[in-house]
Amino acid sequence: MPKPSTSESLERTTRQLLGGLRLAVLAIAATVLLLPLSFIRHLHVYQPLWPQLLAYGTLLAVVAAESVLIVRHRAWPVIRWAALAAVFGAALLSRAFLPAGATVSAADWIFGALGWTAAILLLGRSLWYLVAFLAIHETCTVVKVLVTGPATSDVLLNLAAGSLGTIGYPLASGMAALALRRVAVAADRASQQAEQARTANAIEAEVHAHRQRRFADLYESAGPLLQALAERTIDLEATDAQHRCAVEAARMRRLFAETDTAADPLVHELTQSADVAGRKGVVVDLETRGIWPEMPVPIRRALTEPIVKAMSTAISEARITVVGTPGVVSVNVVADCAPVDTADGGSAVRVNSLSEDRFTWVEAQWTTTSSPP
Template sequence: MASSSAADVEEHYTRGGLWIAIIVMAGWHVAATAPVVIEAWLAYGLLRSGALIWLAFAAAGTVSAVTLLRGIGPRVALPWAICIVLLAGELADTLVAPGGFFGNHDFGFTSAGLFGLVVLWRRPFAEYLAFLVADALVALAVLILLGEATRAHLAGLIVVCAGGGALPIAIYVGVRAVAATARRAAEAEDAAARSRNARLAAEAVQAARRARYETIRATVVRLLDGLAAGSLDLAADQTRQEIAVAVTRLRRFLVESDDVPDPLSHELRACADAAERRGVAVDLIAAAGTIPMLPVGTRRALTEPVIAVLAATASRARITVVASAAEVAVAIVADARLAAPIASAGDSVHCDVDEEGGQLWAQARWTVQSASLS
């Protein structure tokens, strides 16, 4: 199935071809047949001139052109009803025209072929060919009715059919061929664009994985090296807190790529789970307000103080989030004592820490203004 853009391109060329068919039809009707009708009117009178038939053709062509240009669907009933009018007009014009089918004042046969091109523009090519065959059969019937079905006239009819059908068939087939080529080119461009987008997406995913790996590596390698070398004192509060921070960061990293509606709350839940595995009771309060979609770097900066405090918590902690479209504040209160100060939360996030009565309070706050300044 063609993509919407490819279908639009094909429709653009098809509509352009419709304009060509309308211009050819109108040009022929005005420039080629109108003078003939006027001449016959002056010489033979209104009825034998075919002026009324000329007006009926003009009305049928106008209705068809307006209907197609306004985008009304190609229903079978209307086009073929108009085709019947055209064939009847051709029959009547040839019967009343001075000189008969091959006379100078007969315009119905060629006009019917050009008008039928517009009328059946949105119909399958086989239907238009059927109309041309019907057009030729009407002309043959007229020759028989007028007693003019001689070899010379039949040969002339074949020549007229070939000449009169060549132009509209060329327009119909040529426009469809150009439109199909344009559609295939658009489809190829769409496929190339999808391929480029897929490659860029894959590269972005790979870059994110590399960045995550480097972050994890920076988090745990120093600790692992220290443990392997025996240079870290596992009994020291700072060492235990550093290990707890590294473990919690790893859990946060694992959920950062999850497809969830609220990534920040999801990552805070992972941090709380890591602390609860160490026996800390964590009360994670549902966010007050709607948390906007934040980049991963900002979410990390908002959760870093929480991770540091949870690593130092003795038994209980409470995490709250207050959010709006312009500001997000993540706060934690815990019975904790930090062995080392909390690292900078980043340029776009401001961090405050206060300790009183054995309780440690920390808050990381992101605002639109601070983000824009960074």
């Protein structure tokens, strides 16, 4: 079964596939009704004439309506059921006023036409509606022949041969419609899967490109350091070298943190750099107050960068505080660390660094573009 969310696209696919069959059924119904002219040839037989004209007009109206609907690419509205009742009524009327013994004869024009008219009305619905309608039609015909008609072997043969065309062929068209509807369901599902696959591919490509860009940034800073480590041209005993390693380690952690979908990327990145400092034996406390909007990655990086730098030189303790107030996001660290270059933040992020006794306070502040409420 198709899911409700896909019903619209399924309907479209079904309409496309059933279009040809619908046209064929209309053509057959119109031909059956108009071309053999059995109705016109027997006008003198019908006494009175008006029930036959009324019935004929009803069926013709359905054929005409279907032509208009096909041209307009529309399905039958709810009026379908009223039309079905009308054509069945037309059949009862026509049959009631046929001369005795004329049932299933050449004069019984509606015997052949009714099935196709019903097929027009029921093609878009479950096959069982058409089956039921044709069964009722056939039952009525048989009953009429047995009750009123002379049930001679000729008449019974006529009935059997006629039924093949009047019941069998419309039924076959209904079964074709059923098969096409099943194909439509499968086609629709396949097209949706293809669509999903295309979307997933596009997302994956974008994520990959994004990751490449970020790793490119990392290669610029970590690359030379890793190379120096490999070539043993760096003195690992030197404090400066150790700090460079600590900073790059924190950067890498931050980069890896960017790839996962944490609830708050800013806090998550700070947690990662806090972990790095924690491994060096620095006691890190992280506190957040308030809320802040989602921010572009460059802003987030500008906010965390000074904090990461300060943390990398912290000796024993660091307190990170993030405060979000209307219009301002402030990221702070107080640590026994070296002062940080305040020109780091770029235009959007203001960095402030103050020292007192052995502690340094570094604040990176971003004034969000949205005005405070």
